[in-house]
Amino acid sequence: MTDIEIANAAQPLPIGRIASGLGLTEEQYETYGRYKAKVRLETLQGRPLHGKLVLVTAISPTPAGEGKTTVSVGLGDALTALGTKAVLALREPSLGPVFGIKGGAAGGGYAQVIPMEDINLHFTGDLHAITAANNLLSAMVDNHIKQGLAPAIRPGTVTFRRCLDMNDRQLRQVVTGLGGKANGVPAESGFDITAASEVMAVLCLAKDLSDLKTRLSRIVVGENAEGGFVTAGDIGAAGAMAVLLKDAIHPNLVQTLEHTPCFMHGGPFANIAHGCNSVAATRMALALGDVVVTEAGFGADLGAEKFFDIKCRQAGLRPDCAVLVATCRALKMHGGVDKPDLDQENVPAMTRGFSNLEKHLENLRGFFGLPVVVAINRFPGDTEGELGWLTEKLAAMGVPAALCDVHQKGSKGGIALAQKVLDALRQPAHFDFAYGLEDPLGEKIETVARRIYGATKVTFSPEALRTLQRLTRLGYGSLPICIAKTQYSFTDDPKRMGWPESFEITVRQVRLSAGAGFVVALTGDMMTMPGLPKRPAALSIDMDEHGRIQGLF
The missing domain is CATH 3.40.50.300 (P-loop containing nucleotide triphosphate hydrolases)
Structure with a gap:
């Protein structure tokens, strides 16, 4: 069966x-x-x-x-x-x-x-609520820029991305706001899958409704003219986002x-x-x-x-x-x-x-x-x-x-x-963390890569190093790190299986998830929006005349 x-x-x-x-x-x-x-x-x-x-x-x-x-x-x-x-x-x-x-x-x-x-x-609609809250923030950010509201967000600095709970590689990189002034300000952007969104992480790590609103307000959406961060709280979006999540937060x-x-x-x-x-x-x-x-x-x-x-x-x-x-x-x-x-x-x-x-x-x-x-x-x-x-x-x-x-x-x-x-x-557990929060961000990444993965070397792109330095300077250096890496290997190469004896990990990009409370380090060719395979499971899923679902595993 x-x-x-x-x-x-x-x-x-x-x-x-x-x-x-x-x-x-x-x-x-x-x-x-x-x-x-x-x-x-x-x-x-x-x-x-x-x-x-x-x-x-x-x-x-x-x-x-x-x-x-x-x-x-x-x-x-x-x-x-x-x-x-x-x-x-x-x-x-x-x-x-x-x-x-x-x-x-x-x-x-x-x-x-x-x-x-x-x-x-x-x-129960939780992922749809997360998608709606995420995309409400994106819409409010774009409107904030078009209307010239304060605090001003410099065009081209928006880092917050829309999301969709579906594998769709076509949406990894998009241009929005085309078609003239009435349709907004043209900008390069992209979609993440909902499960990989910061709003999902916020919901999962929030202890209660108050903590949820606090975390939502901390989400960084872009930069001001002085190079400082502008947050969801700064543009007044956190309350409405929390309303969309008020049922989703209950287990x-x-x-x-x-x-x-x-x-x-x-x-x-x-x-x-x-x-x-x-x-x-x-x-x-x-x-x-x-x-x-x-x-x-x-x-x-x-x-x-x-x-x-x-x-x-x-x-x-x-x-x-x-x-x-x-x-x-x-x-x-x-x-x-x-x-x-x-x-x-x-x-x-x-x-x-x-x-x-x-x-x-x-x-x-x-x-x-x-x-x-x-x-x-x-x-x-x-x-x-x-x-x-x-x-x-x-x-x-x-x-x-x-x-x-x-x-x-x-x-x-x-x-x-x-x-x-x-x-x-019945045995005693001597649980401990892999690193201390007081360790520098780059050192935390190296600790996980070397101790947990077994890497012999960690290489940071110039962009990643600049971001780590900036985040530390702006007060985010004590956050834990979340390494985005292929699941198939200890390395950042999905084809190297087992436990390779000698390998390097390359950190190409660093992102701040201030609402979730961690810093994301992207390694290898990791994508935050997956694509469908040559023969997706959707081809086998159907429904009979009585509404009974068929082909779902």
Whole structure:
């Protein structure tokens, strides 16, 4: 059965049942149909965050698939089956990957969050609200310039870009305001995908409505005549933007196929943005559950590092353990095997690709100080020889690991992993950040590139160096950094898989996300607006005469 067929065959509980199981009253949530709800932020008031926080991350992703969200969902269900009050805190999907190539973000097989078709499409409208708030600011900036309002924004200095929640490479670079004076002032601009926008990051990192408005007001949109920054607050846009986001900021409550509660809220990309679900959702889960399973996008070098150094730092969270997802198929690809040959047993290739897993383990245990459990996510083509080799290899290293088959078996396929996680939660965590906020911006970037990626050298373009110096001079030097890098490699070259022994990282551009509270360093050829593949998933998605969605994974 396909994912959508499995989801449609499920019998979800009314969302009020899920909410009451968390101890919520009807006044604390608002339903969106029968199976979705938004839980009001006020629910957090006076509640201690007593839950244990488990981060699910992965080795560097490959086209072979790793199944991080599926493992997260299955782990939550398995913990529930063992009698633990588990709550999931996951990210919302972006329509770009749904209609592109990567797929959705609701899990798969018998480890899914439902209603999966709603979640993977419009859900509760959060991403549309973020898009509207973002583009309202762009419209107000352009109008501010055309009308000659104070404070004056110098034409040609606008850095804030429009966004759209769809993969559309044609919009990466555009010229606006053409057609004469009545249509505005001509300017070069571009679109980012909504998930990579600063407004998305602001929503995900805001603690409450007041913090949301403060962060929105700090967004830098351009420069004045003296070279100083002009912000959204300076042109009076923050209030109206906050109004558009007033419902979106409340976390969404849904359930898994096995009725484990899930707060699914916010969806930044981890290769471009900080890649974690909202602070509000994670805090709510920690207040209402005993063990919270959350995830960070792509590999541990991206999502996990940003989860620790940006989200946990800003929100005052301390993770208790990490789960590192790995597959035999992905290790074979990191060892040089092409995708068509992955179903053939190849332990030597896994041996070569194991360095990727080993480096992620070193980072999580050595640099960040967390107990780590490796989830060996089983695929149908895996052989006993391959699974046995990987299990024995990890055991010889003293690394707790468990085979995971939640895609095929649901919670039953995750019991061994859940027991290992509960054991890890009994161990002390010695969590620490990768760098100090007092370190210079360039040094923070070098620390992550050298320690977490393993780069031997970091090269900054002249433009990037000038921007770093300027941001430091203007008082932004104490912000954390968010490195935008390919997800497929520790390097900034997506073709260099495994863990290369010697490589350089090149920072070509630096951007300030003052509202989100971090500085973005773009490396390699990273694009903030993805494009569609030769055969996008949209070609397979349709609807029958009864309105039933088909072809959605």
